[in-house]
Each structure stands twice: as C-alpha cells, then as structure tokens.
Amino acid sequence: MEKEDNNLFQVNLKGMIALLSEHIYSNPNTFVRELLQNCVDAIKVLRNIDEGYNGRIDVFLNEDGTTVFQDNGIGLKEEEVYRFLTVIGESSKRDTPDADDFIGRFGIGLLSCFVVTNEIKVESQSAMGGQPVCWCGKVDGTYQMTFPDEELAIGSRVILHPKNEWTHLFDYESFKKILTNYGEILPYPIYLHHQGEEELINTPCPIWLNPKVTRKELLDHGAKVFHSSALDVFRIHTESGKVDGVLYVLPFRTQFSVRNSHKVYLKRMLLSEDDCNLLPSWAFFIRCLVNADGLLSTASRESFVSNDLLKDARKEIGIAIKDYLRGLIQNDRPMFNKMLEVHHFHIKAIASEDNEMLRLFMDYLPFETNRGMRSFGNIRSVNNVICYTRNLEDFRQVRRIAGAQGWLVVNAAYTFDETLLKKYVRLNPELTLDEISPSRLLEQFGEVAPNKEYRSFEAKANELLKRFGCICCLKHFTPVDTPVIFVAEEKESTTKSANNPLMAVLGTVNSGKQLPPTLTFNADNEMVQTLLKIQDDNKLFQHVVHILYVQSLLQGKYTVNSEEMELFNHSLCELMTAKMNDFINFLN
Numbered sequence: 001m002e003k004e005d006n007n008l009f010q011v012n013l014k015g016m017i018a019l020l021s022e023h024i025y026s027n028p029n030t031f032v033r034e035l036l037q038n039c040v041d042a043i044k045v046l047r048n049i050d051e052g053y054n055g056r057i058d059v060f061l062n063e064d065g066t067t068v069f070q071d072n073g074i075g076l077k078e079e080e081v082y083r084f085l086t087v088i089g090e091s092s093k094r095d096t097p098d099a100d101d102f103i104g105r106f107g108i109g110l111l112s113c114f115v116v117t118n119e120i121k122v123e124s125q126s127a128m129g130g131q132p133v134c135w136c137g138k139v140d141g142t143y144q145m146t147f148p149d150e151e152l153a154i155g156s157r158v159i160l161h162p163k164n165e166w167t168h169l170f171d172y173e174s175f176k177k178i179l180t181n182y183g184e185i186l187p188y189p190i191y192l193h194h195q196g197e198e199e200l201i202n203t204p205c206p207i208w209l210n211p212k213v214t215r216k217e218l219l220d221h222g223a224k225v226f227h228s229s230a231l232d233v234f235r236i237h238t239e240s241g242k243v244d245g246v247l248y249v250l251p252f253r254t255q256f257s258v259r260n261s262h263k264v265y266l267k268r269m270l271l272s273e274d275d276c277n278l279l280p281s282w283a284f285f286i287r288c289l290v291n292a293d294g295l296l297s298t299a300s301r302e303s304f305v306s307n308d309l310l311k312d313a314r315k316e317i318g319i320a321i322k323d324y325l326r327g328l329i330q331n332d333r334p335m336f337n338k339m340l341e342v343h344h345f346h347i348k349a350i351a352s353e354d355n356e357m358l359r360l361f362m363d364y365l366p367f368e369t370n371r372g373m374r375s376f377g378n379i380r381s382v383n384n385v386i387c388y389t390r391n392l393e394d395f396r397q398v399r400r401i402a403g404a405q406g407w408l409v410v411n412a413a414y415t416f417d418e419t420l421l422k423k424y425v426r427l428n429p430e431l432t433l434d435e436i437s438p439s440r441l442l443e444q445f446g447e448v449a450p451n452k453e454y455r456s457f458e459a460k461a462n463e464l465l466k467r468f469g470c471i472c473c474l475k476h477f478t479p480v481d482t483p484v485i486f487v488a489e490e491k492e493s494t495t496k497s498a499n500n501p502l503m504a505v506l507g508t509v510n511s512g513k514q515l516p517p518t519l520t521f522n523a524d525n526e527m528v529q530t531l532l533k534i535q536d537d538n539k540l541f542q543h544v545v546h547i548l549y550v551q552s553l554l555q556g557k558y559t560v561n562s563e564e565m566e567l568f569n570h571s572l573c574e575l576m577t578a579k580m581n582d583f584i585n586f587l588n
C-alpha cells in the first residue's frame, strides 16, 4: 500500500475571526486589551534583562482614523515575525522559563484586532539587533513582509485602520475610556496622543496596592471606583495565586442571588468586573478590588482557569475574611455591631458551615424570640435549655402560650437558625435543645380530675363555642392569673393558603399534625373557679365564656370576625346592664 504524506490542516481565517469575535471575546473593545498586553509583555522581556529599563507605551489616535499602539519593548526579528505573527496559536511567551511573567500565552490575541479592522500592520525593531521589519496581515488570511529602509526605534508599532462600523470606538472620549479601563494600573506609563496633545492615562502604582495608604483613603478610593460607599475595608494577600488588594464590606444587605460589581486584575490587566470565583460563595457582603499575579486566565481573558490554584486562593481569601471579622470582635466592637446589623444573615451562613466561626460568632448573632430579637448569648444566659420552634406557624402558636408561661422560645424557622442551634448545642454539652410545638405545650398542661362538675363545664362551654369550630377543655397550667389560652391554626394563613396552590398542598400535608382550635380554661385561675360555680346560670355563664373566648383571640392577635366581635359586645353590654340592675335592686 502506498504511504500517504502527512498533510496539514488548513485554517479558515475568517472562521477563526468569527469564532474569536463572536464566541471567545465578549465585546469588540477586546483588541485594546490584547494590544496593551502585548506591549506590556514585550517591555517585560527587556526588564527581565535590565531591571531599571524604563518601558513606556504610546497610543496615537490620529486624525485620519488610524490608531497606533507603540511600545519600546523587545521587538521582533524577521524570523520571529514568521514564527509568531504568521502562525495562529504560536506564542513566544509560553515555552520559556519566564512564562509566568507574561499575560499572554495562547498566541491568538492579535487576531482580536480583526474584529475592528481588515488589516493589522506591525512595524518592529528587535532589541536583539537585525533589520527592521514590517508585517501586514489581512483579514482574508494573506500577509506581506517588507523591510523598511529607515531606522526604527527599538520596539513595536501596531497600526490599525478601523472598519466603518466600529469608528465610534475610536472617538476620543470612548477610546480613552476603553484604554483607561484596561490600562489603568498596568505597570508602565501609557500616553494617549491626540491632536498634538499627550496625556498619561494610567497610575502605574494604584493606591490600593500601596501598603502605606490609610483606611480612609482606601474607602474614598473605593467610593470613586464603585460609585458606592463601603462600611469598611481591609487588605488581603494570598500565597496561592499571589492575590493582593482590598476587600470592601458593603454597607447594605445583599440578596444571595444578586451579583455585586468587583474589579479583578490579572498581572495588572483588568480581567473582569465579576469576582471571577475568587470569593467564597458565602461572601456576598464583600466587594473586591484585587490583582492576581499568579493565576491563569482562560483564553477569553475574562475569567480565571478553575484549577487548584484558584481553589486555594479562594480558601485563603475566605480565611482572610474570617480573620477580619474575628479582629473586629476583638478590636472594633462598634464596627462589628454595625456589620452584624447589616450582614448577620451572611455571618450566619458562614457560621453554619464552619465550627470555628460558629464558636466565635454565635453569642453575638441575633435570633427572633417570643420576647423580641435577642442575641444568642442573651438567650443562653436565661436558661441552659434552649426552647425553639422549627417553623413559623408553630412559633406563632407557641409564642402566645410561652409568653403567658414566662418561657423564652426561639423562632428557628429562618434559614440557618435551626442548623446553628443544633451545631452549637452539639459543641456545648452544657446546653440542651428543646423543640416546642403547640400540641406538645398543651400536652404538658395538667389534666383535671374526671369529676362531674368539670365534665359538665366542658360540655357547656363546648356547646357555646361549637359554632366557631372551637373545642373547650379545662386544664391546670401556669401562670395561674391566665384564665384561658386559645391555640389554633392562623385564620389568616388558612385564607392565604387557599389562594396559593403550593401553600394549600403544604397545608393539607401539615393538617394531620395541627391542633383543632382549642380554648383551654385554667382550673387554677380564680375567675375560672368562680365560673365553675355559676355554670347553672346559663345566661351569665354564656356571656362570660363568650367574652373570655374573644378576649383570648384578641390577646393572641388572632383575627376576630364580625360575628365574634358582635357577640363580645353583646355579652359585655348584657353583663354591665345586669350588674347595674343588681345595684339598683340593691338600693331599692
């Protein structure tokens, strides 16, 4: 059999350009970033040879529409032009011992210029000698090489003629904005030349990377960058990925689903206004302004490669945030309280996943109780047995009874609360958790002796309140000055569930567990004991039971309907009139 020659793939340049412009790079400005990055990398090669070398980048926005990116970096020799500019995917920055120093590595960045131009011209003079070269690549995949007669300064010039549809990007104001956005903190000065004027557009030493800058200066800077003030700011540094910068604490509570804006740089080049997965998932209250010198970017250069290095950097940042919070507890309690006020929800999220944070923060975290919001430290100082309810419905029920009984009950229905309580109690054996439900509370009330008087009392009261679907019973409970306690499913939530299919289903599922509306009379209460004695006076008994029933509804903040209110008013009027008549009779 005849042996076939090895053939080379052909690349359709137009297809490649479409791929880059439409699918890899998310916006047409990308060429500015790619050209700046090439200038920076070229200068870096010379700086690696001579540390004191003064690199600079000059960008010319000419009247005729041409735009020039010029650097005084290493430049390219003829053979390097053939090797690196004419082969897509070839890069001088990948297989070298200094590869980590460079931003580029894929060998495709220059092609991003084809999004805005049909022709890229590169004029270069290598610092390593040789003649100057001029390479002109076209969007149709052809290129020409020429060798200018005149001398060129060391470095490279990339010249573009914008396509008509993109000329708006080259308007002075728009262009300056794009240039500043990407180049703002690049390490070499970038000068923009326009109409004979030259202006420096970057700050090679940004204040947020300067360790001497004060907290106030950092806060002011953050307000300018993000157009929003911050509650606080602190510095971070990670060994993995070499991330340096500042983290701002947001002054408002954020939703878990809302994305905050950040500024993340890779080797001083703006990478993204997203956190690029540098922040742990619980750190919603943080905004970052950071630069990573040791992480890898994806080909689009808009996010980091998701590798172990990024994972470790994120872990270190998580530790830094926790250290910051710990530091606040120890050194700046007013700031910690402010933080807690705004971000306790997020701090609960951290503590629910991290025992160390749980131990540290639990005492300060707020929980809803039947006596209002209280810190956990306060709750546990009242009793080593922590009473709690798991859902809001139970809390509403129990709150009323517990209040009357003098109990402190935590509403652990909110996200993280039950987890936090359970975890914390597991870590602190001196504490016990006691889950309270309305039926369990009622079960704890003492049974009355099964005598005739009590049974007939219950039967009569039941008969009177039957029309409201309320069951009556007589029990012993404390405090003795509470004559009755009413427990029932909220009427309001029943109505709501009827309108909400999901709630309605949940309601049906729960209904097996729920108590029927129950009015429990306290057999130890003086008024109830008197009521037991007058139960044969039907009218008086009826009025008092009606009044006690509606009063207990009102006390428990249950909805009272018009029929119940009418009954209450009527019984009260009857009782008052009877009492006044008694008085008149007494006078006569």
Ligand SMILES: Nc1ncnc2c1ncn2[C@@H]1O[C@H](COP(=O)(O)OP(=O)(O)OP(=O)(O)O)[C@@H](O)[C@H]1O
Residues within 6 Å of the ligand: 034, 037, 038, 039, 042, 071, 073, 074, 075, 076, 084, 085, 090, 091, 092, 093, 103, 104, 105, 106, 107, 108, 109, 110, 111, 155, 156, 157
């Ligand atoms: N201003 C410049 N000075 C010197 N060499 C340059 C310059 N611009 C480009 N080059 C050379 O051209 C090669 C290809 O550049 P290109 O921007 O396409 O890719 P890259 O920078 O290597 O990688 P990436 O695709 O990640 O940006 C570079 O590796 C470099 O050798």
